[in-house]
Structures are given as C-alpha cells and as structure tokens.
Amino acid sequence: MAEVILHNVTKSYGPQTALSGVSMTIADGAFVVLLGPTGAGKTTTLRMVSGLDTPDQGDISINGQSTKGLTPAQRNVAMVFQQYSLYPHLTVRENMEFPLKSPLLRTPRAEITRKVAEVAEILQISHKLDNKATALSGGEMQRVSIGRALVRNPAVYLMDEPLSSLDAKLRADLRVELKNIQSNLGATFLYVTHDQIEAMTMATHVGVLDHGKLVQFGTPREIYEQPVSIYAAGRLGQPHINILPADLFGPAPSNATHIGLRPEHIQQGEGQDALVKRIEHLGDQTRLHLSFKNHDLTTVTDAHTALRAGDILRIQPQRPFYFDANGTRI
Template identity: 85%
Template structure:
C-alpha cells in the first residue's frame, strides 16, 4: 500500500474548471472519502489519480513517485466504478481472474486461484463463482466488481460511488464489509461519494470539494465539529445544520451574518418559545420541526417524547457556529 499525494492539480474541460489548485495527501493505509455534490470535481480527481485523465497543471505522486506520463496500467491502482463494468460472457471466477492474468502481473495460476477464492469468501460470493455475470443480481454484480479490484493487491484502491446504485439494506451491508476489508488489509482507499453517511461511517479522513476546490480536509469528527464554512458544515450531519440570521437569538459576534446550529446545539427547555410544526418518530430518536420567529429549524429529542404538532417548546443556542456574509466560519 502507498501514500497518494496531489500537488497543485488543476483540470479544465474547455471553459469549465473541474479542479482548481488541489493539493491533497492521502496517508498510507487510510480510507479517504471525497465528499461533495455532483459537479464538485470528485470523479475528475479520481480519474487523474488513476491516469484516465491528465491534469493541466500539477502532479500526482503514488508511493513517492511522480505519475506524470504514466498510463493507468503502470500505476498499480485498482478502480471500482459506479456501474459494474463486468464482462457479461464470463463467469464470476473469470471476471475476478481477469486483472491477475495481465502480462504486467504474470500471476501464477495457483496464486490466482488462491486470491480469487479468498476474496470471494470475504464478499460472500463463493457459491456464485461459476455463474455467468448476467445471472447475478445488482448487489452480486457490484460485489464481483469490488472483488475484481481486491484481488489485485494494488498500491491504492480508487472507488467511484460503488454503492450508489444498490438498495438501502445492501448498501448498508456493503458499507460495513468495505470498511472491514480496508482495515484488515491496511489498504489505502480513495473513495468518492455524495452520501454523507458513507463518509461519516467509513472514512478516516474526508476531503470536502466545492466547484473543483478542496475547501476542508480532516477527520469526519473535525469537519463535523469544526467546519470552516456553511458549505463544509452542510456536507455532514443528519438532520442538516440549521442556518439562520445571526441575531435571531440575540447579539452576535462582530461580522457574523449567520448562526449555525446542529440539532444537538439547540438546548430545549430553556430560552424562547418555539412552535412544534411536525414530529417525526424514527425509532431511536424523534425529530422536531420547529417554527421560531418565522424561521424553520430541526432538532432531535428523546424517542418517547409526548410532544405533538402545535405544542410550544423553549429553545436557545448551545455553543453555536457563526459565519460571515460569504459563509466563512468566524472563530
């Protein structure tokens, strides 16, 4: 496994800037998630690391070696795409064997059989090895796609939203499996998603991208608890952070235009009256949708609360965030 480092990488497609001066270090053995909405530059960054795209400026280093001019086949990376990209006429076994039969790897037959068997067992598809890819369910196809990458033992695994097309239960199951696999292998993962739950539960580090710029990089907890901007704060957390006028609850710091409160930053039972508009019982917790001075906000409360729509609760901020007019955090 290896460290991946991007140094002042920029990439444009015509007049559209996909990445702008991105510098990023993916530590050896880490699980780094790139987070952001569609168009943020996540997939472009992954393709540049893999060699599928070439940066206009900057360089990529894997294991301390510049990748400038090296094609994908010589970078020793394995990539998993959002779509399964399997060979439909081949069996599961043949699909998983395919990268190991590359002339560059020259893997012995016994080693191929051992690796395919081990990975198939980890992904719980051993009983499907002799099935054609076309006979698999969507979840099984994605397991094979992931397995085809895992047999490689590359320097780094690159994954582009590999779980986004799966149903919720399978997505949750594979999320746990992938994290366990990464931890057991000590592998370096660079993983693209727009799903904040994947980022919070899987990542050792999160890179938040906004229109091609890396706006914050740190552990999920760091970004959740110390966001640098409204944009970064909004990438993590369910329910989403509440952003309201800075002086809504009283005097605000100089230069503050907005106050930001995550659900746990709203103290209930003290402060000012707020109207309960809707109550959502979610089993382990209950969400309260409140109206306060013509502004909507959401908080969480005990699962067994007797509160109902129309009730009045008292609320006040508890160690909130403040942001200036441009959305930058005021510390």
C-alpha cells in the same frame, strides 16, 4: 499499499475548470472520502490519480514516485465504478480472474486460484463463483466488481460511488464490509461519494470539494465539529445543520451574518418559545420540526417524547457556529 500526494492539481475541460489548485495527502493505509455534489470535482480527482486523465498543472505522486508519463497500468491502481462493468459472458470466477491474467502481472495459475477464492470468501460470494454474471442480483454484481479490484492487491484502490445504485439495506451492509476489508488489508482507499453517511461511517479523512476547490480536509469528526464554512458544515450531518440569521436568538458577533446550529445543539426546556410544527418518529430518536420567529429549524429529542404538533417548546442555542456574509466561519 502507498501514500498518494496531490500537489496543486488543476484541470480544465474547455472553459470549465474541474479542479483548481487541489493539494492533498492520502496517507498510506488511509480511507479518504471525497465529498461534494455533482460537479464538485470528485470523479475528476479520481481520473487524475488513476491516469485516465492528466492534470493541466501540478503533480501527483504515488509511493514517492511522480506519475507524470505513467499509464494507468504502470501506476498499479484499481478502480471500481458506479456501474458494474462485468463481462456478461463470463462466470463470476472468470470475471475475478481477468485482471490477474494480464501480461503485466503474469500471476501463476495457483496464485490466481488462491486469490479469487480468498476474496470471494471475504465478499461472501464463494457459492456464486461458477454462475454467469448475468445471473446475479445488483448487489452480487457489485461485489464481483469490488472483488475484481481486491484480487489485484494494487497500491491504491479508487472507488467512484460504488454503492449508489444499490438498495438501502445492501448499501448499509456493504459499507460495513468495505470498511472491514480496508482495515484488514491496511489498504489505501480513495473513495468518491455524495452520501454523507458513507463519509461519516467509513472515512479516516474527508476531503470536501466545492466547484473544483478543496475547501476542507480532515477527519469526519473535525469537519463536523469545526467546519470552516457554511458549505463544509452542510456536507456532514443528518438532519442538516440549521442556518439562521445571526441575531435570531439575541446578540451575535459584530461581523456575523448567520448562526449555524446542529440539531443536537438546540437546548430544549429553556430560552424562547418555538412552535412544534411536525414530529418524525425514527425509532431511536425523534425529529422535531419547529417554527421560531417565522424561521424553520430542526432538532432531535428523545424517542419517547410526549410532544405533539402545536405544542410550544422553549429553546436556546448551544455551541453555535457563526459565519460571515461570505459563509466563512468566524
């Protein structure tokens, strides 16, 4: 495995700046998730690291070596895309063997057989090895796509929203499997998603991107508990953070424009009156949608609450964040 360092990486496509001065260290064995909406620069970052594209400025090193002038093959990285990109006329076994048969790797036949069997067992597709790729379900095809990357044992695994096209249950199952695989291999993963649940559950570190700029980098817990801005605060957390006028509950810092309250940071039973507008029962918890001084906000409460729509609930902030007019944390 290897450490990956991006230093002041900038990339433009015509007049559009895709990345602007991005610097980031992906430690050896880390599972780093790049988080942000479409257009934030996530996939562009992967393309820079993989060698599918080159920076206009800055440098990227893998395992202490600059990647300038290196082809994707020379960088020893493996990439998994959102689309499965399998060879439909080949079996699962042949698809997984394909990268090992590269003239650059020159993998012995016995080693190919061993690696494919080992990875197929990890991904629970051993019984599918002789099936044609076209005979697989979507989840099985994505497992094969992931397996084709795992057999190579590259320096870095690059994954571009590999679970986004799967159904919810399969996404949840593969999240667990991917994290276990990464932990067991001690592998370095750079993983792109817009799904905050994937970021919270899999990442050792999260890079929050906004229009090509890295606005915060840290553990999921650090970003959740100490966001640097409204934008960063809104990337993690379900339900989303409540952003309200700074003085809605009373006096606020002089330069504060907004108060940010995580749903669990709204204390119930004390404070000022709020109207319960809607209740969502989710099994392990209940979400309350409230109206407070003509502002909507969401909080969470006990799964077995007796509250009903139309009830009055007293609330007050607990552990609030304050932000200035630019959305920067005070």
